[in-house]
Amino acid sequence: MTALANGWRAVCRIDDIPRLGARRVARAGAVPIAIFRDAEDRVYALLDRCPHKGGPLSQGIVFGTSVACPLHNWTIGLDDGCAKSPDQGCVPRFAVKVEGDVVSLDAGELARSNARGPMECSSRPSPHVSNAAPDEARRR
Amino acid sequence: MKKCKLVMVGNGMAGVRTLEELLKIAPALYDITVFGAEPHPNYNRILLSPVLAGEQTLEEIVLNPLDWYAEQRIALHLGKKVEHVDRVRRVVRAADGTAADYDRLLLATGSNPFILPVPGNDLDGVISYRDIADTSAMIDAAARYRHAVVIGGGLLGLEAANGLLRRGMQVSVVHLMPWLMERQLDDTAGKLLQKSLEERGLRFLIGAQTKALVGGAEGRVQAVQLADGSEIPADLVVMAVGIRANTELAERIGLYCERGIVVSDTLQTITDPRIYAVGECAAHRGIAYGLVAPLFEQSKVCATHLAQFGIGRYAGSAVSTKLKVTGIDLFSAGDFLGGNECEEIVLSDPTAGVYKKLVVKDDRLVGACLYGDTVDAAWYFKLLREARTIADIRDKLMFGESNIGDTGHEGATRAAAMADTDEVCGCNGVSKGAICRAIKDKGLFTLEEVRRHTKASGGCGSCTGLVEQLLMFTAGGDYSAAPKKKAICGCTDSSHHEVRQAIRELHLLTIDSVFRRCGWRTPNGCASCRPAVNYYLLSTWPKEAKDDPQSRFINERSHANIQKDGTYSVVPRMWGGETSASELRRIADVVDKYRIPTLKVTGGQRIDLLGVKKEDLAGVWRDLGMPSGHAYAKALRTVKTCVGSEWCRFGTQDSTRMGQALERALWRMYAPHKVKLAVSGCPRNCAESGIKDVGVIGVDAGWEIYVAGNGGIKTEVAQFLCKVKTSDEVLEVAGAFLQLYREEGWYLERTVHYVARVGLPYVKQRILDDAAGRKVLWERLQFALDGEPDPWLEHARAGIDARQFDPVAAL
Numbered sequence: 001m002t003a004l005a006n007g008w009r010a011v012c013r014i015d016d017i018p019r020l021g022a023r024r025v026a027r028a029g030a031v032p033i034a035i036f037r038d039a040e041d042r043v044y045a046l047l048d049r050c051p052h053k054g055g056p057l058s059q060g061i062v063f064g065t066s067v068a069c070p071l072h073n074w075t076i077g078l079d080d081g082c083a084k085s086p087d088q089g090c091v092p093r094f095a096v097k098v099e100g101d102v103v104s105l106d107a108g109e110l111a112r113s114n115a116r117g118p119m120e121c122s123s124r125p126s127p128h129v130s131n132a133a134p135d136e137a138r139r140r
Numbered sequence: 141m142k143k144c145k146l147v148m149v150g151n152g153m154a155g156v157r158t159l160e161e162l163l164k165i166a167p168a169l170y171d172i173t174v175f176g177a178e179p180h181p182n183y184n185r186i187l188l189s190p191v192l193a194g195e196q197t198l199e200e201i202v203l204n205p206l207d208w209y210a211e212q213r214i215a216l217h218l219g220k221k222v223e224h225v226d227r228v229r230r231v232v233r234a235a236d237g238t239a240a241d242y243d244r245l246l247l248a249t250g251s252n253p254f255i256l257p258v259p260g261n262d263l264d265g266v267i268s269y270r271d272i273a274d275t276s277a278m279i280d281a282a283a284r285y286r287h288a289v290v291i292g293g294g295l296l297g298l299e300a301a302n303g304l305l306r307r308g309m310q311v312s313v314v315h316l317m318p319w320l321m322e323r324q325l326d327d328t329a330g331k332l333l334q335k336s337l338e339e340r341g342l343r344f345l346i347g348a349q350t351k352a353l354v355g356g357a358e359g360r361v362q363a364v365q366l367a368d369g370s371e372i373p374a375d376l377v378v379m380a381v382g383i384r385a386n387t388e389l390a391e392r393i394g395l396y397c398e399r400g401i402v403v404s405d406t407l408q409t410i411t412d413p414r415i416y417a418v419g420e421c422a423a424h425r426g427i428a429y430g431l432v433a434p435l436f437e438q439s440k441v442c443a444t445h446l447a448q449f450g451i452g453r454y455a456g457s458a459v460s461t462k463l464k465v466t467g468i469d470l471f472s473a474g475d476f477l478g479g480n481e482c483e484e485i486v487l488s489d490p491t492a493g494v495y496k497k498l499v500v501k502d503d504r505l506v507g508a509c510l511y512g513d514t515v516d517a518a519w520y521f522k523l524l525r526e527a528r529t530i531a532d533i534r535d536k537l538m539f540g541e542s543n544i545g546d547t548g549h550e551g552a553t554r555a556a557a558m559a560d561t562d563e564v565c566g567c568n569g570v571s572k573g574a575i576c577r578a579i580k581d582k583g584l585f586t587l588e589e590v591r592r593h594t595k596a597s598g599g600c601g602s603c604t605g606l607v608e609q610l611l612m613f614t615a616g617g618d619y620s621a622a623p624k625k626k627a628i629c630g631c632t633d634s635s636h637h638e639v640r641q642a643i644r645e646l647h648l649l650t651i652d653s654v655f656r657r658c659g660w661r662t663p664n665g666c667a668s669c670r671p672a673v674n675y676y677l678l679s680t681w682p683k684e685a686k687d688d689p690q691s692r693f694i695n696e697r698s699h700a701n702i703q704k705d706g707t708y709s710v711v712p713r714m715w716g717g718e719t720s721a722s723e724l725r726r727i728a729d730v731v732d733k734y735r736i737p738t739l740k741v742t743g744g745q746r747i748d749l750l751g752v753k754k755e756d757l758a759g760v761w762r763d764l765g766m767p768s769g770h771a772y773a774k775a776l777r778t779v780k781t782c783v784g785s786e787w788c789r790f791g792t793q794d795s796t797r798m799g800q801a802l803e804r805a806l807w808r809m810y811a812p813h814k815v816k817l818a819v820s821g822c823p824r825n826c827a828e829s830g831i832k833d834v835g836v837i838g839v840d841a842g843w844e845i846y847v848a849g850n851g852g853i854k855t856e857v858a859q860f861l862c863k864v865k866t867s868d869e870v871l872e873v874a875g876a877f878l879q880l881y882r883e884e885g886w887y888l889e890r891t892v893h894y895v896a897r898v899g900l901p902y903v904k905q906r907i908l909d910d911a912a913g914r915k916v917l918w919e920r921l922q923f924a925l926d927g928e929p930d931p932w933l934e935h936a937r938a939g940i941d942a943r944q945f946d947p948v949a950a951l
Contacts (some may be wrong), residue, residue: 013951018941020664020690023359027948035948039664056706059694061667068667070694070702086582086593110951 001085007108012100014041022058024048025105033094033110034058035103036078043096043103044078047113051076051089100138143171146446147232147242149222149389151176153185154419154435155248156204161443163212169447172214173240174239175232179219180272181206184583186432186615188275192303198272203583215240225393227412244414244446247390247401251383251420251430256291260353264360266377269300278378282307285375286297287362289313291350297380298333300312301342304376312343312372314350314364324461324472328488329495329511336468336493343627345372353377383893385421385428405453407442418442425456432585434459451661453633460521469609470492471517474507474524475499482506487538498538503531515605516540532859541605541854555609564606567599575607580612587611601853629668634658635673636886643676648687651677660684665691672887675774675810679882682924687939689705695772698944699931700757703750708757710749711771712764713807716781716819717745723766730763744778744816746771755945761810767807768932774888776817777809779803780828784821785836793838795821798867802836805871806878808928809921812885812894815878833881833891834874839863844869847877847903856892859900862908876907876917883920 017023017037025033025045034048034057044065048058055071065078075084081093092113097104146162148155151174159172176182180202188202209216220234233239255261265281267274273719281288282304290301293315301311313320319330320337334344349367353374356362358724365372370422377758385400395411396402400423402410407422409415417440420430428433433857434457441454460473475741478484478499486496492512498520499507504527508520519541523530530537558564560573576934578594590607591598596803597607632655634642639658654673655665665673670691677685689697699836700708727747738750746769752760761768771777779802782788784795799819809815830834831851835858837844842865849858861877863872880903885894895903907914929937 009951011951016943016948018690018943021941023943023948026950028950032947033951049601053704056702059698059702059706061670061693062690063664063666063670064662066666071704073667105951107951 007106008097009107010104011035012103014098014103017043017103020062022060022062024056024066026057027110032056032058032099033105034067035096035105036037036062036064036067038078043098045094045105046076046078046081046088047092047095049091051091052087054071057091070102144169144243145173145241146170146244146246146249147173147175147177147240148246149225149232150248150419151178151182151216151218152250152419153182153203153432154181154250154439155246157436158246158248158418158439158442159212159214160204161440162446165443165449166447170244172212173217173232173242174209174214175217175220175222175234175238175240176693177219177221178271178273181209181218184615188269188272189299189303189399192275192278192300193306194674198275218411220523222389226491227390227415230414242414244416246442246446247395247409247415247417247421247622248419249386249389249421251428251863252386252388253379254382254384255379255705256350256381258350258352260355260361261379263355263377264363265351265375266353266357268379269296270383270688273636278304278376279307281376282309286310287312287373288374288376288378288380289374290380292380292382293317293344293346294323294382295321297378298337300378302337302340304378305341307502307606311341311344312345312374314345314348314366314372314574316347316349319342320346321470323448324470325511326477328497329470329509332490332493332495332511333468333470334623355630357417363476368616383420383430385423389420390417390421397423399423399893403871405441405455406445407438407454408445414529416442416446424454427456429457429459431459431461433457435473438587451663455633458519458525460524464712469512469612471510471514471520472508473490473517473521474505475501476507476509478507485534485538496538500530500534503529503534505530505537512796515609518605518608520747526897528897529901532900533896538792548700548742555606558606564610565594565596565599565603568595570596575610576614577625579611585611585615628672629666631662631665631669632658634659638678639673640884640886643680647681649681650693663915667693671696675887678810678923682704689939689941697941698754698757699772699938699940700752700754700771701769701772705751707751707753710752710760710764711742711746711758712766713769713803714746714766715803716779716796718781718796719747726764726766730760733763734760736760742771744771744776746778746782755947757941758935758945759839764932766932767930770807773810774813775808776803776806776815778816779806780816780818782820782826782833784819788821790824791821791838792840793821793843795819795836795838798836798838798843798870799827801867801871802874805875805922806925808925808930809878809882811882812887813890815881815891817874831855832858834858834877836870836874841865843867845870845873848900850890850892852890859895861900861904872914873907875921876914877903879917879921880906881926882924883917929932 005114011025017064019037020039022034022036030049034046036044046057048056050057050069052074053071055069057067057069059070060067068074068075074087082090181205184201184203192194213497217238220236220238222232223235226235230242231239248620252268267277288309288311290297290306290313293313303314305311320326320334321330351367352365353361354365360376361377364374365371371896387397387401390401391397397408400421401417403417403422403424404410407418416493419435436452441452444452471922483500487496494512505523544920558572562572564570564572575594575596582593584590597604625637628636642657649674671693674688674691694702700710702708733758736749740748740750779799781799784791786789802817815833816833817834818829820827820829821838829837831849835846835849844863845861846858847861850856881891881894933939935942
């Protein structure tokens with residue numbers, strides 16, 4: 001797909017992702033990225049690998065701002081990539097930009113993510129840019 | 141923003157649990173202040189008995205160390221008793237003058253021991269058994285004195301007596317009632333308990349009334365005088381004759397109290413909406429609970445209201461008592477005394493120390509009392525709570541759930557006898573040691589919590605009894621309770637039954653409308669409730685309600701079984717297990733073309749292609765050219781058949797044709813759970829019809845139909861439903877039974893559990909006695925299945941989002 005400025009790469013249009021669903025972005029020689037769309041049309045990107053036993057999160061049921069892993073039903077937060085307590089573990093998340101109806105990922109970040117440990121868990125919230133007001137209060 | 145102020149009076153288990161729940165969901169809402177009359181942080185009161193007996197130390201039973209309060213920035217005032225609350229100015233004042241303002245006040249003042257109004261009850265050496273101070277006083281007395289008298293032969297009294305005995309005192313128990321623990325045990329069990337405690341060295345005075353406590357020279361108690369004039373020497377008297385809700389403060393500040401501080405379903409006091417009460421001090425719908433589990437339920441609900449979510453109601457708990465008196469397992473629930481119009485089923489084996497009594501009324505279990513062997517307690521409690529008919533299992537009832545079959549933990553029934561490394565949960569590989577550690581380290585009290593933290597008993601559930609026993613050993617005896625009504629999931633308070641009813645009665649057609657009408661608290665449910673509601677809509681309103689693929693588990697969304705490595709398995713349909721050379725050739729070609737790693741014959745007489753990549757699924761289906769086998773779905777899976785009269789020299793009926801006719805009539809049938817059928821051509825039953833949801837067995841004069849069998853976790857033998865003459869009748873009876881299950885079963889409930897819930901007599905009445913009703917059911921099923929597409933070959937009509945098979949992009 002087209003390369004944009006700042007390393008943003010368009011991957012699809014928002015309607016290519018079912019609402020409360022997900023699609024996969026394939027990567028040569030690396031774990032795919034799962035991109036999710038919630039009921040409010042916010043889009044999230046996580047590594048498509050559950051921190052528990054590596055299940056493909058893109059195949060899970062999406063609800064609220066979470067996804068249930070299809071293998072053992074761990075619940076992973078879409079905005080922080082972390083398993084819901086008492087389960088423990090995080091999956092890397094990636095910046096997503098939605099401009100108009102085009103969904104883009106940061107190619108530079110994806111390239112760097114190949115180098116870092118797959119289970120790294122940072123407390124910094126991932127940059128999340130969307131066409132809705134960016135600081136719109138998250139619903140519980 | 142200025143924070144709201146929350147003040148809690150009382151620093152015990154229910155109160156602190158409420159704070160923990162609150163901090164979990166609204167960590168920054170309040171500045172919290174806690175007043176505790178005792179000079180200790182929150183500890184596990186249930187474990188005072190092991191401390192007294194010298195098995196644990198005080199440090200070990202602390203639940204929230206002082207560091208915890210500091211981390212949570214809670215202002216903690218220990219050893220300060222609150223004397224007054226000014227409800228107008230909203231200020232709490234302790235005896236020493238310490239004051240705190242509040243916006244919300246939480247009363248968790250617990251209960252007080254009842255002190256007998258007899259002369260001498262204020263002498264030195266006369267104590268109750270309620271807190272750390274009492275326990276320390278007993279330990280201290282045991283080191284210096286010889287004779288102890290415990291007044292009250294209930295659980296607490298017996299634990300105190302046992303602890304003092306273990307510390308070397310001579311102990312007598314004075315009990316007014318005709319047998320021990322009369323509120324938990326019947327007379328036989330009570331007397332068995334007395335005998336076994338006497339063998340350990342305790343002395344009992346049963347039916348004895350305390351008249352006075354006699355003091356000695358230095359004002360210390362010296363003897364207990366009974367109503368018959370006799371005296372027993374006593375250097376220590378422990379009163380354990382019951383507890384009363386501590387409503388002293390509440391009454392003083394004008395809150396309405398009955399047995400406790402009267403609260404609503406939101407745990408708010410009915411007098412002052414700014415004041416909440418939880419725990420033993422609260423009276424909810426006339427009941428002041430004393431067991432841990434109901435109190436923690438209250439904590440949870442109260443926390444959501446303090447957090448200003450305004451959700452959740454506490455509707456009361458059904459309570460059973462499962463406890464341990466000095467190493468003897470006891471359980472009772474419901475009306476265990478029996479009597480009027482009740483029948484009793486009793487097993488008594490005094491030599492082995494086992495006694496079980498089940499009380500039955502109108503074919504329902506209404507009470508149970510178990511002594512010495514409580515492994516089936518959870519099962520009996522479930523039967524009792526569900527009030528389901530036991531007519532069909534009456535002959536097996538006494539022998540417990542496990543006599544039906546139990547797998548995954550080597551048939552172990554006594555957790556105490558297991559080694560730490562022994563596996564308790566065979567599904568999730570959890571050892572006894574891991575469970576006990578989690579209970580201790582994380583302060584778990586309920587089965588639900590153990591499940592969440594360790595996954596033990598979260599798979600098939602057959603080790604639930606063992607996990608409950610471990611909870612009892614580790615956290616104390618006092619945990620068993622269950623909500624009166626079970627909600628579908630945490631998103632709502634509605635039960636499966638209520639949701640099904642609403643969908644039918646209000647003609648609801650979309651998930652959103654169900655969520656609105658049935659009080660969902662989450663915007664779009666969760667992974668548990670959405671598939672259930674989607675199924676209920678489709679099964680109630682076929683051809684009207686629209687399927688929501690995003691509310692289906694991945695297997696039903698992609699029409700293949702996901703495997704541990706993210707690939708899928710494909711099982712094509714072979715009618716009645718019969719195949720042909722050309723089908724086998726096509727399967728072989730597909731395996732070669734798509735490099736499918738494993739090809740396996742299944743238990744249901746099909747062929748399984750394992751390790752198919754998701755992007756290959758559509759191609760595999762197309763090249764196979766065979767119908768979907770639905771091995772991935774909560775739906776009709778297979779009809780297994782034997783070869784039958786066409787080839788078999790013993791066969792009496794053509795079971796293969798019968799099985800194929802059933803499979804063609806029923807395929808594409810979604811259900812609450814998977815459905816498996818079998819047809820055997822003679823009673824040798826080579827198709828294993830006895831462990832299927834519907835099993836058909838050919839006999840010379842026709843067909844026998846069995847229902848609700850199961851070959852899974854617990855092997856359940858199918859029950860005889862009826863005998864019919866023709867294959868058309870087989871279709872109608874089997875179809876009508878399955879439609880009944882489709883319409884009334886709860887999501888993920890197998891036929892065996894559905895029939896156990898409603899009772900076989902009910903099924904017989906609907907299917908056999910009501911011939912017109914049976915025809916209507918069968919017609920409704922045919923209507924629902926008529927023209928349903930094959931999802932493998934008609935993607936568009938089946939509403940499959942084919943985009944899922946390909947990545948959206950490649951980088």
